[in-house]
Amino acid sequence: MRTIAEINHKISHKQAVVLTAEELKARVVEVGVAKVAKEVDVITTGTFEPMESSGAIINLGHTDPPIKIRRCWLDGVPAYSGFGAVDLYLGASCAVEVMDGEEVRERGGGHVIEDLIAGKTVQVRAQGQVTDCYPRATFETTVTRETINQFYLFNPRNLYQNFIVGVNGGDRPLYTYLGPLQPRLGNAVYSNPGAISPLFNDPDLQLVGIGTRIFLGGGVGYIAWEGTQHFPLQKRLPNHTPIGPAATLALIGDAKQMDARWVRGCYFKSYGPSLMLGVGVPLPVLNEEVVARCAIQDKDLVAPIVDFSIPRRVRPTFGLVSYAQLKSGRISIEGRTVRVAPLASLFLSRQVAVELKQSILRGDFTLTEPVAPIELQRSFLPQDRWTEF
Structure with a gap:
């Protein structure tokens, strides 16, 4: 023993x-x-x-003025934003959104997660719910894994x-x-x-x-x-x-x-x-x-x-x-x-x-x-x- x-x-x-x-x-x-x-x-x-059934929790950090994100895209992939103001969950199987008539892009949340881990730059586009404490309505920037707070995988089924x-x-x-x-x-x-x-x-x-x-x-x-x-x-x-x-x-x-x-x-x-x-x-x-x-x-x-x-x-x-x-x-x-x-x-x-x-x-x-x-x-x-x- x-x-x-x-x-x-x-x-x-x-x-x-x-x-x-x-x-x-x-x-x-x-x-x-x-x-x-x-x-x-x-x-x-x-x-x-x-x-x-994998994904990443990401905290972007607060903007000035602050924004309460309610819709967000990372390199065109929708990220869930229904909790903290700048907390996101990026699902590995979520696909890039395409407009009517556009070709389907063979890319999704898993690719964005890979890019962030590899140190690459990812584009962020966000829309906010305007409130007294979060007056900002929109936000666009680029991030890497070094310019965000938390970035960890939380995988519900592996x-x-x-x-x-x-x-x-x-x-x-x-x-x-x-x-x-x-x-x-x-x-x-x-x-x-x-x-x-x-x-x-x-x-x-x-x-x-x-x-x-x-x-x-x-x-x-x-x-x-x-x-x-x-x-x-x-x-x-x-x-x-x-x-x-x-x-x-x-x-x-x-x-x-x-x-x-x-x-x-x-x-x-x-x-x-x-x-x-x-x-x-x-x-x-x-x-x-x-x-x-x-x-x-x-x-x-x-x-x-x-x-x-x-x-x-x-x-x-x-x-x-x-x-x-x-x-x-x-x-x-x-x-x-x-x-x-x-x-x-x-x-x-x-x-x-x-x-x-x-x-x-x-x-x-x-x-x-x-x-x-x-x-x-x-x-x-x-x-x-x-x-x-």
Whole structure:
């Protein structure tokens, strides 16, 4: 048995043994769980994938005379301004507004966030509600990350524990949040990087909680809460891993300390903008069970194959497929071979785990004790009460 305090003592003295999830899995095959548990202090996991339920809190600072912003655009992307006078929330999937007749620009909030993190200049245009204490009506300027007060990511839903495989059994191309899906099962796309992904290696969320320090966008972040659409009650395999979308986490971190290499705006044709984000979670080796859970391989993990041609909340599936099959580049659906590709960058997901490992080995990154656990009994509520107009 180890404690996080003991592990942090070793980290601060640069004595900790740290392996990436991939390295750990290979080591377990060589020498077994018990020996690895005695050798290793921390396991690093990582992912780099689209996480559209992300965004940034920005405080511009007060103007003279002051303005109470009620409409605002950052490089043409609308930012929410319905709270403090110069507080904004810029959603990663919010698209650039275009006038009638203008061409759609393949750009959104994720691109603006990336630009600010990269130190680039962003144009601000604001309209205010005139009051006695906020007499200014309009405001235009340019800002960088150095000329604004707070600039931090607050992401309501990141780190899906698992996700789906998208296919299209219809007769026309579909443009989805997984990218283009070709008709008649012309291709398949999956999002999660599999066995190196953070929450597959902690399936019961025993090692993470509110306050856990993580690698977020190249800087330091924290788990703030359960994520939206958090569904830990998803059906699970005997190894405790879910068979479809399950747990999610809300994350927070100082964007001024992040690196644009790990925070990238992206755009899905005929769907809209999003954000590619690098997230890494360190898992403390407190006992043998931690290593046993982290020893899972891609062959031990599955995801459902979902047909997007049916425009319903609950779509038909073609069964489950293992991540080992997905990563082979071909899967079989009803006797037919279908090409498959990852939406996540497997290379950069591995690099996130490596970067986090190096940071711990340098003594720059220590672990935190969660202040509260993540809720494990949350059900998923659909919105079935509606009126059609």
